[in-house]
Amino acid sequence: MRLTLVGVSHHRAPIELRERVALDSDAASALAAQLGHEAVVLSTCNRTELYLARPDGGEELAVATLTDLAGDRADELGAVLYRLGDEAAALHLFRVAAGLDSLVPGEGEILGQVRSAFEAGAIGPFLDRLFRQALHAGRRVRVETAIGESPASVPAAGAALAQQVFENLDEKQVLLLGAGKMSELTARNLRSRGAHVAAVANRTLEHAQELADTLGARALGLDDLGDELAAADVVVASTSSREPIVRKSDVAAVLRARRGRPLLLVDLAVPRDLDPAINELDNCFLYDIDDLEAVVAETITGRRTEAARAEQLVAAEGDRFRRWQASLDVVPTIASLRALVEEIRDSELERAGSRLSESERRHVESITSQILAKLLHLPTIRMKEAAAAADGVVYADVVRHLFGLGEEERRA
Amino acid sequence: MSELLVVPALLAYGEAAFAYAGELRGPGLAGRLATWGVRLGWLAQTALLVGQAASADGFPWGTWAGALNLFVWLVVGAYLIWGCRPRYRLLGLAVMPIAAVLFALAWVGGGTGLEQGDDSGIVLAIHVGLMLAGFASLTLSAGMAALYIWQERRLKRHARRVLRVTVPPLDALDRLAARGVLAGLALLALGIGVGASRFERGDLDAAMIVTFAILGVYGALLVLRHEGWRGRRAALLNLGGFALVAIVLPLTHFAQ
Numbered sequence: 004m005r006l007t008l009v010g011v012s013h014h015r016a017p018i019e020l021r022e023r024v025a026l027d028s029d030a031a032s033a034l035a036a037q038l039g040h041e042a043v044v045l046s047t048c049n050r051t052e053l054y055l056a057r058p059d060g061g062e063e064l065a066v067a068t069l070t071d072l073a074g075d076r077a078d079e080l081g082a083v084l085y086r087l088g089d090e091a092a093a094l095h096l097f098r099v100a101a102g103l104d105s106l107v108p109g110e111g112e113i114l115g116q117v118r119s120a121f122e123a124g125a126i127g128p129f130l131d132r133l134f135r136q137a138l139h140a141g142r143r144v145r146v147e148t149a150i151g152e153s154p155a156s157v158p159a160a161g162a163a164l165a166q167q168v169f170e171n172l173d174e175k176q177v178l179l180l181g182a183g184k185m186s187e188l189t190a191r192n193l194r195s196r197g198a199h200v201a202a203v204a205n206r207t208l209e210h211a212q213e214l215a216d217t218l219g220a221r222a223l224g225l226d227d228l229g230d231e232l233a234a235a236d237v238v239v240a241s242t243s244s245r246e247p248i249v250r251k252s253d254v255a256a257v258l259r260a261r262r263g264r265p266l267l268l269v270d271l272a273v274p275r276d277l278d279p280a281i282n283e284l285d286n287c288f289l290y291d292i293d294d295l296e297a298v299v300a301e302t303i304t305g306r307r308t309e310a311a312r313a314e315q316l317v318a319a320e321g322d323r324f325r326r327w328q329a330s331l332d333v334v335p336t337i338a339s340l341r342a343l344v345e346e347i348r349d350s351e352l353e354r355a356g357s358r359l360s361e362s363e364r365r366h367v368e369s370i371t372s373q374i375l376a377k378l379l380h381l382p383t384i385r386m387k388e389a390a391a392a393a394d395g396v397v398y399a400d401v402v403r404h405l406f407g408l409g410e411e412e413r414r415a
Numbered sequence: 416m417s418e419l420l421v422v423p424a425l426l427a428y429g430e431a432a433f434a435y436a437g438e439l440r441g442p443g444l445a446g447r448l449a450t451w452g453v454r455l456g457w458l459a460q461t462a463l464l465v466g467q468a469a470s471a472d473g474f475p476w477g478t479w480a481g482a483l484n485l486f487v488w489l490v491v492g493a494y495l496i497w498g499c500r501p502r503y504r505l506l507g508l509a510v511m512p513i514a515a516v517l518f519a520l521a522w523v524g525g526g527t528g529l530e531q532g533d534d535s536g537i538v539l540a541i542h543v544g545l546m547l548a549g550f551a552s553l554t555l556s557a558g559m560a561a562l563y564i565w566q567e568r569r570l571k572r573h574a575r576r577v578l579r580v581t582v583p584p585l586d587a588l589d590r591l592a593a594r595g596v597l598a599g600l601a602l603l604a605l606g607i608g609v610g611a612s613r614f615e616r617g618d619l620d621a622a623m624i625v626t627f628a629i630l631g632v633y634g635a636l637l638v639l640r641h642e643g644w645r646g647r648r649a650a651l652l653n654l655g656g657f658a659l660v661a662i663v664l665p666l667t668h669f670a671q
Contacts, residue, residue: 170590265645
């Protein structure tokens with residue numbers, strides 16, 4: 004069985020071409036079924052990749068499929084298409100699942116997209132093993148390195164900080180002050196981590212209403228925020244006001260009602276919307292745009308370090324897969340050997356059958372079965388080990404020759 | 416004979432204490448090695464305690480060193496409940512160095528030997544066990560309070576590396592520290608209740624008075640927390656109570 008990967012990605016293909024070959028999950032599933040044998044189509048905003056596992060590799064089929072999808076831009080495809088086989092293809096998938104091939108290294112969404120593609124694919128034993136190991140590699144990288152915890156943008160940093168304060172964002176209430184783009188991006192980041200945007204407050208109520216509708220929140224003005232501040236867990240501010248909208252005294256006034264619950268305030272506005280002195284209050288944590296940019300700059304440095312560690316983990320997973328794939332070369336030999344000895348055992352038992360009582364026969368069956376299992380255990384292990392090295396096929400040939408495996412088929 | 420179990424346990428605890436320091440640079444191999452150190456050390460110490468219980472004639476942890484041995488086992492065992500989760504590994508940095516030092520002291524003080532014990536009876540054994548479990552819970556709670564104060568300070572000061580080190584969320588630390596106090600108080604109250612059956616007029620000493628003061632401080636902490644004293648103030652009060660446990664209680668106990 005050979006593994007083939009053919010695809011286009013953000014590294015070389017412009018968005019105009021990527022959007023031509025992009026598929027939604029239903030179309031990807033249908034295409035995987037149409038390609039025959041084992042196939043998975045991974046299509047995200049950054050890449051469309053076809054993974055095929057079949058005896059002939061199927062590279063030409065995959066290229067032709069992508070060319071069809073590209074339509075009138077097919078002539079551009081040749082320069083940006085990549086084709087990888089076997090170990091290189093597996094390693095690429097592991098890097099993709101780990102987020103190492105993403106525009107922002109370590110981004111977390113890709114792991115879910117790989118899982119969805121796997122579930123929608125035409126899966127057999129080979130791709131099942133490959134994708135399960137890819138998902139394992141992705142999870143390992145996220146657990147064993149800090150790459151996924153390093154936000155690469157100010158809105159993501161705001162959301163990541165919320166997770167430093169709150170154990171679970173599921174029940175946390177977010178209050179947005181201002182209906183600008185930065186507020187929205189931060190709110191969406193928080194929502195993606197489970198938080199609930201409770202209210203959008205803005206000078207112009209219509210703008211607040213527009214954003215609130217998309218986020219499933221209430222819209223309100225900026226005049227009376229007391230109750231909202233008492234209920235909120237995270238406040239995100241990005242209005243164009245020249246004066247602070249929330250002062251220390253405003254927050255101090257609601258502290259008693261908050262009963263010690265922590266409050267994270269993210270001020271993305273310049274000039275600032277939130278009085279810096281709020282940070283002095285107990286259980287209040289205020290970050291302005293400079294603080295967040297400093298955190299992002301630091302985490303991007305860390306992300307590079309973590310990416311190097313993640314590459315090592317992925318390489319180890321790649322090596323594990325290579326060994327497994329190589330062991331497949333000797334599996335038919337091992338299966339034939341086991342079939343041969345079972346056949347011999349069955350025929351000898353058959354011959355002795357009339358001389359044995361039922362209980363004696365069961366006893367002999369059990370003993371011979373154990374003998375054969377013990378006898379074949381070490382050669383099986385050794386052949387699989389040898390398969391990982393270059394001379395694995397030689398071992399398999401020697402075993403076939405010594406035991407005459409397949410000779411009857413050849414004679415026939 | 417007991418050294419066969421003490422030495423590996425001590426080495427494993429020491430390894431964990433050092434390896435947790437490596438976790439400060441970011442999650443990874445150091446943290447996993449530390450967690451395995453805790454697990455293996457605790458298993459070795461468990462085997463030691465089983466050996467002591469089997470070979471002793473009476474309660475084997477009645478001396479201060481023996482009690483310290485049991486106390487370390489309880490603290491590390493309770494830590495293992497959280498310590499296996501990657502996000503809680505840093506708590507080990509507060510717990511394991513102390514555990515390693517106390518275990519070494521227990522060893523030096525002769526609290527890890529086999530074939531020792533006293534014949535104080537089952538009531539005293541239960542009393543001591545419950546009191547030590549209560550103090551172990553308070554110790555772990557203090558570790559979480561210390562971690563809370565450290566992380567809160569980093570967040571307040573806008574530390575640039577705030578997202579680089581994996582630390583439990585503040586509200587989780589606050590909640591778990593309170594639960595630790597609640598469990599500790601319950602165990603101490605039970606231990607005192609069991610011990611009271613053997614109490615006689617004239618037995619009241621400084622250690623008992625400090626123990627009641629400890630109960631008062633931690634009880635006040637829980638009441639104040641209910642009234643909204645959460646976060647930093649609760650963590651400081653928790654550490655204040657722990658100072659009584661860690662410093663005043665042993666001083667008054669051994670001064671007698």
